[in-house]
Every structure is written in structure tokens, then in C-alpha cells.
Amino acid sequence: MLKLPENFHSYSEARKEGFIRLKELKETGKKVVGLFCSYTPTEIILASGAVPVGLCGVNEESIHFAEKILPKNLCPLIKSSFGSAISDTCPYFYFSDIIVAETTCDGKKKMYEWMNEIKDTHVMQLPQGRDGYGALNSWRGEMIRLKDALSSKFNVKITEDDLHKAIKLVNRERKALVDFFEIGKLKPSPISGYEINTVVDANGFLFDTEEKINLLEKRTNQLRNDYESNYKGQASRPRILITGCPTGGVREKIIRQIEELGADIVAFENCSGPRAQKDLVDENKEPYLALAEKYLRVNCSVMSPNPGRIKDMEIMLDEYRVDGVIEVLLHACHTFAIESYRMRKFVTEEKHIPYLTLETDFSQSDTGQINTRISAFLEMLS
Amino acid sequence: MNYIGIDIGSTAAKTLVFDGEKIVHYFDLPTGWSSKESALRVKQKLSSLGIDVHSESTKIVATGYGRISVDYADKVITEITCHGKGAYYLFSEDSVVIDVGGQDTKIITIEKGAVSHFLMNDKCSAGTGKFLEVMANRLNVDIDYLFSLAAKGDPIPISSMCTVFAESEVISYIGAGRPKEDLAAGIIQSVVSRVVMLANQHDINGICILTGGLSHIPYFADQLSKKLGHKIYTHTLGKYAGALGAALISAEKLTK
Numbered sequence: 190m191l192k193l194p195e196n197f198h199s200y201s202e203a204r205k206e207g208f209i210r211l212k213e214l215k216e217t218g219k220k221v222v223g224l225f226c227s228y229t230p231t232e233i234i235l236a237s238g239a240v241p242v243g244l245c246g247v248n249e250e251s252i253h254f255a256e257k258i259l260p261k262n263l264c265p266l267i268k269s270s271f272g273s274a275i276s277d278t279c280p281y282f283y284f285s286d287i288i289v290a291e292t293t294c295d296g297k298k299k300m301y302e303w304m305n306e307i308k309d310t311h312v313m314q315l316p317q318g319r320d321g322y323g324a325l326n327s328w329r330g331e332m333i334r335l336k337d338a339l340s341s342k343f344n345v346k347i348t349e350d351d352l353h354k355a356i357k358l359v360n361r362e363r364k365a366l367v368d369f370f371e372i373g374k375l376k377p378s379p380i381s382g383y384e385i386n387t388v389v390d391a392n393g394f395l396f397d398t399e400e401k402i403n404l405l406e407k408r409t410n411q412l413r414n415d416y417e418s419n420y421k422g423q424a425s426r427p428r429i430l431i432t433g434c435p436t437g438g439v440r441e442k443i444i445r446q447i448e449e450l451g452a453d454i455v456a457f458e459n460c461s462g463p464r465a466q467k468d469l470v471d472e473n474k475e476p477y478l479a480l481a482e483k484y485l486r487v488n489c490s491v492m493s494p495n496p497g498r499i500k501d502m503e504i505m506l507d508e509y510r511v512d513g514v515i516e517v518l519l520h521a522c523h524t525f526a527i528e529s530y531r532m533r534k535f536v537t538e539e540k541h542i543p544y545l546t547l548e549t550d551f552s553q554s555d556t557g558q559i560n561t562r563i564s565a566f567l568e569m570l571s
Numbered sequence: 572m573n574y575i576g577i578d579i580g581s582t583a584a585k586t587l588v589f590d591g592e593k594i595v596h597y598f599d600l601p602t603g604w605s606s607k608e609s610a611l612r613v614k615q616k617l618s619s620l621g622i623d624v625h626s627e628s629t630k631i632v633a634t635g636y637g638r639i640s641v642d643y644a645d646k647v648i649t650e651i652t653c654h655g656k657g658a659y660y661l662f663s664e665d666s667v668v669i670d671v672g673g674q675d676t677k678i679i680t681i682e683k684g685a686v687s688h689f690l691m692n693d694k695c696s697a698g699t700g701k702f703l704e705v706m707a708n709r710l711n712v713d714i715d716y717l718f719s720l721a722a723k724g725d726p727i728p729i730s731s732m733c734t735v736f737a738e739s740e741v742i743s744y745i746g747a748g749r750p751k752e753d754l755a756a757g758i759i760q761s762v763v764s765r766v767v768m769l770a771n772q773h774d775i776n777g778i779c780i781l782t783g784g785l786s787h788i789p790y791f792a793d794q795l796s797k798k799l800g801h802k803i804y805t806h807t808l809g810k811y812a813g814a815l816g817a818a819l820i821s822a823e824k825l826t827k
Contacts, residue, residue: 544685558675562691565651570688 192381196410200387200440204245207394208280213397215284220343223285224494225270226293227465228315229485230332230480232359233397234289237339238352243393244288245429246270246278249551256311258303264521265438265550267296274304282308285560287342289335293491294524310340318493319485329481336477352476357399363466370463371544372412373455374509377425379416382454383445389461390437415564427570428452430505432458433516433525434534438551442559443517451562452567456509459517460503490524498528499535506540514571515563518548543569572826573622573629577613578653579637580824582611582673582700587814596620597811604703606637610795614643630825632817635757636674638646645825653816654684655679660819661806669770669795669803670812671762678770681777690769696734705734706758709741710751715788720760721774722790723801725753729761732753737761759794760808767798780804781800782812800817
């Protein structure tokens with residue numbers, strides 16, 4: 190019962206089409222910056238005149254390439270990202286002039302050392318917490334260091350004016366994204382979580398921000414109208430919120446499966462959701478400080494402590510009228526795995542909402558068990 | 572009316588017939604290599620008891636690993652929900668239900684008669700019936716005899732978490748001439764430890780119930796109880812808890 194629109198582009202189609210567009214852009218002399226994470230300040234990349242592109246790290250096939258160098262018991266996302274890079278199976282990596290990365294977790298930061306041997310990889314030193322002495326200052330310094338790195342790489346001057354324009358543009362994109370996410374608040378939801386997840390990830394393969402904003406606004410309007418004429422007043426299936434690790438690599442195995450087994454995913458409390466989008470960069474402050482403040486607020490589990498995630502979770506559970514929470518943990522993702530107990534405790538004991546943790550990787554070997562767990566969880570909700 | 576629960580696990584296919592008030596039949600058959608085959612044999616056996624699975628007065632819920640193979644079932648429900656339901660019917664108390672299955676071990680918390688939380692072992696087969704089967708084969712005994720050997724032994728610790736590595740460990744102990752009883756006891760302790768590790772992730776507020784085939788082995792229940800620090804309740808129908816739950820669900824959900 191997936192409610193996909195007629196002109197729906199699958200993730201792999203979007204990825205393929207983006208590849209052609211990126212090739213054409215490169216031929217016009219455009220510079221490309223590859224990135225992985227929602228801590229990357231795309232504003233600075235846009236201000237340098239380059240296009241930011243999200244890199245691949247969702248397929249299982251590239252993992253064995255990575256395992257020649259990286260340990261097997263590492264997070265599949267890291268192995269897949271690195272594997273795609275070294276095997277030249279990610280056209281986006283291939284076309285990137287530089288990679289911008291952050292020291293988000295131990296696995297990634299050590300992997301970037303290897304990545305740097307293949308392609309220029311600029312690593313921003315992300316503070317481990319928000320409260321530490323100088324955390325904000327140091328992160329602001331990293332913003333400036335990125336500006337310097339891109340300026341010298343592309344031989345351009347990035348002015349405060351360029352940056353202001355980019356901040357305004359990306360804030361508009363964020364608003365469009367949040368409006369799109371908030372469609373999930375409607376009951377019953379007129380959009381599948383599978384579409385939400387695909388649209389957000391496929392957005393990374395559109396290189397014109399204005400076009401991205403237009404497409405999002407158009408789809409949001411369509412969905413609002415669709416709700417008014419076709420969904421309003423109808424019964425709702427159980428409403429699921431997804432939390433935990435990024436879900437791009439388990440889109441078919443988990444995201445699609447939950448909805449096929451009879452529930453609706455209405456919200457994502459992970460990188461694919463409003464977490465990194467809902468608060469904007471202050472347009473009136475000194476831009477590097479404003480950027481540092483905004484990106485330091487991202488509630489990823491790599492931050493210690495990370496109480497903001499619980500606060501956000503509470504708001505989302507209420508606003509999206511959630512019936513059950515499914516947490517996706519990727520193998521060996523220590524920060525989310527350790528935060529898992531705290532999240533479960535909060536959701537079940539304070540919000541009295543059932544919680545299911547699925548620990549998995551990008552392989553298909555646990556498909557049967559995952560199905561049984563999801564089915565049993567949905568039976569619990571009905 | 573016949574409300575039938577068919578629980579096709581990886582080792583045995585359990586069937587139970589409920590008439591709306593009481594349990595009228597129950598039987599089990601080995602699953603063999605094909606759950607499709609066992610679904611067919613269950614159908615034949617039911618027919619020999621005078622029950623036509625296609626009749627209007629028969630409602631069937633299939634559960635377990637092979638639930639989708641029961642093509643004549645009216646509904647499929649997971650073994651988690653069914654075991655929870657069955658155990659609650661047998662004891663009428665909120666509980667933590669431990670089901671050591673052939674392939675999957677499940678820990679299910681029942682609150683107010685319904686499943687509120689559950690865990691299953693990961694992909695690995697340590698702590699399941701499969702582990703016992705592999706080890707019994709290695710010692711060249713059947714599972715029942717493995718338990719009676721174990722009761723007389725002094726457990727040799729088996730340190731490996733993985734079934735295949737644990738098997739190598741057992742082979743090396745056999746090579747070193749260690750007594751079969753001590754090995755058997757070590758093997759059972761290894762399963763008990765894995766089950767307890769999983770069960771300890773639940774808050775045990777109510778009683779602890781052991782279901783599944785191993786619930787009929789007092790030695791196992793006893794060892795589990797010692798290691799867990801909670802009294803373990805078992806029932807003569809423990810093996811049929813999943814099938815019973817499925818039959819009860821068919822009575823609840825499939826009547827008009």
C-alpha cells in the first residue's frame with residue numbers, strides 16, 4: 190500500500206540522472222564539492238561558486254572493496270562510502286574536486302585519512318560537545334578554515350556578501366524541506382515515508398538550489414491538496430517515527446518493508462528528517478559565527494552530551510501523532526547504539542509509546558528476521 | 572467452530588484446536604526439510620480428526636518460521652504475538668515469556684495481557700535449539716539424552732560465542748578425552764547463559780514463563796532459573812504456546 194506518485198523517481202533513477210547533470214556541469218567548468226554529513230556547511234561551498242553533492246554510501250556491493258583496508262567490523266556506512274570511493278563506482282566522488290568531511294565519529298575520521306590519499310579531503314575538526322570551553326569558537330574557526338581551503342583550491346575570493354546570499358538561499362531551502370516534512374503531520378498522512386526518504390536523499394543530486402526549492406514547494410502543495418480531497422477524514426494506519434542512524438542503505442529492507450507490512454512512516458528523527466533543517470542560520474549575525482552556532486546545534490549522537498535529541502524527539506512524537514518508534518542502528522555505530530537505551534527509556538516510560546530497535550547492516554542476510562520483528566511490532570500496535 | 576493455530580517452527584510443526592471454550596486437540600509433527608510439506612501433513616492429520624481446513628466452521632491462524640507456507644490459513648501472525656498470547660492464556664499473569672526456539676530465541680514482556688516489548692537473538696544461532704542440535708550431533712546423542720548426561724556432569728566452560736567455533740572447542744575437548752557428561756553440562760550452560768543475557772535486557776516485573784520444546788525438560792528450566800535468579804514457570808502445554816496463541820487469535824479476530 191505504498192502511496193507513490195505517478196512521476197515518482199526511485200533513488201537509483203535520481204542518482205543516475207544527477208550523474209548526467211553533474212557531468213554537464215563539470216563540462217561548463219563548475220567545481221564540485223563532495224560531502225557526507227549534515228554537519229557540512231553547504232553555505233560556504235555555495236559561496237565559493239561550487240556545487241555541493243552528497244556522496245554515495247548506501248550500497249552493499251562497494252563494501253568488499255573497503256574491507257581490503259578497513260576492518261570488517263566497522264559501520265557499513267563508512268565501509269560503503271569508502272568502498273564506492275576507491276572502486277570508482279560513485280560517479281559523484283569521481284567528479285568531486287575536493288571532499289569536505291567532519292570528524293563526526295572515530296570510524297569516519299580515520300577513514301578520511303585514507304580517503305585523502307585518493308582525493309583531496311578537507312576534514313573539519315568538529316568539537317565533541319557543545320559546552321566545552323571554546324567549542325563554538327573552535328567550530329567558527331573551522332568555518333573560516335574551510336573558506337580558506339575552498340578559496341585556495343578554486344582560486345576564488347569568498348566575500349561576506351557571497352556568504353550572506355548563500356545563507357539566505359539555504360535557509361529558504363530548509364524552510365521548503367521542513368514544510369515538506371510537515372506533510373507527515375497530517376492524519377492520515379498523504380505521503381509514504383519511503384517517498385519522504387527518497388526525495389530527501391535524491392535532493393542531493395539536484396545542483397540548482399532554486400530548482401530544488403521549487404520542486405519541494407510544488408510537491409508540498411500537491412500533497413496538501415491531495416490530503417484535502419482524498420485523505421481527510423479517512424482512517425489512519427499506525428504512525429511510525431524512524432530514529433537512529435541514516436537509513437539510505439536500508440531503504441528497501443526496512444523503510445519500504447514497514448509500510449508494506451501495514452504502517453505509515455510519518456517522520457524521521459534522523460539525518461533524513463527535520464533535525465538539521467528546522468532551525469535556520471541567523472541572517473543578521475556575523476556569518477561564520479552564525480554558521481558555527483547553527484551547525485553545532487545539530488542533534489547527532491556524536492555530540493556529548495546530546496540532550497537536544499530527546500527534546501526534539503518529544504516535540505516530534507506529539508506533533509506527528511506517533512504510535513510507535515522504530516530505531517535503526519547500523520552495526521558498530523557506537524554513539525547511536527549507546528544513546529539507544531536513553532531514547533528507549535524516554536519514549537516508552539515518559540511518552541508511553543512502543544519502541545523497536547533494529548540493528549542491521551546493508552546485507553540481505555537478515556531480511557527474514559527483520560520482517561518478523563517489524564511484523565511483531567506492528568501487531569503490538571494494533 | 573474449530574479455531575486452529577498452526578505453529579510451524581524450524582524443528583516441529585505444532586497444531587492446536589480450540590472450540591471457542593476449550594482445547595480439543597493438539598499434536599506435533601517434525602518440520603522436516605520443507606515447511607510446505609509439513610503444512611500439508613498437518614492438513615491431513617486434521618482431516619483424520621474430522622476437521623476440514625476449508626470448511627466455513629474452521630478458522631486458522633498460522634505462525635512461526637514457516638507461517639507463510641500454510642496456504643490454507645486465514646491469517647498469519649508472528650510467533651512473538653502468538654507465544655505471548657498463549658502464555659498469558661496458560662498463566663493469566665503479566666510475565667516475561669522465554670521461548671527457546673529451534674532457530675530464534677525470543678524474550679517477550681507481557682503487560683496487561685498484551686506484548687509490550689520483545690527481543691530476539693541476532694543472526695547467530697548460539698542460545699537456540701539449533702546450538703543444542705549441532706552439539707548433540709557432535710556427541711552422537713539425541714537431545715533428550717544430552718540433557719540426562721548434562722544432569723550428571725560438571726560443566727566444562729565453553730567460551731566461544733559462535734556455534735561453529737564452539738563446536739570446534741567441543742571437538743578439541745573430545746580429543747582431550749574429557750567426559751561426555753561434563754561436555755554436555757557445559758553445552759547446556761552455554762545455552763542458558765546466552766538466554767539469560769537476552770532476558771536480562773528486560774525488566775522482570777511479573778513471573779517468568781518458559782515456553783517451547785525445552786520447557787518440557789525440567790533440568791533446563793532449573794538451570795535457567797538458577798542463572799536468571801527468578802523462578803521459572805512451565806506448563807504441560809508449553810510447547811504449544813505459539814499454536815495456542817494462534818488458535819486464540821483466530822477465535823478473537825476471525826469470528827464475525
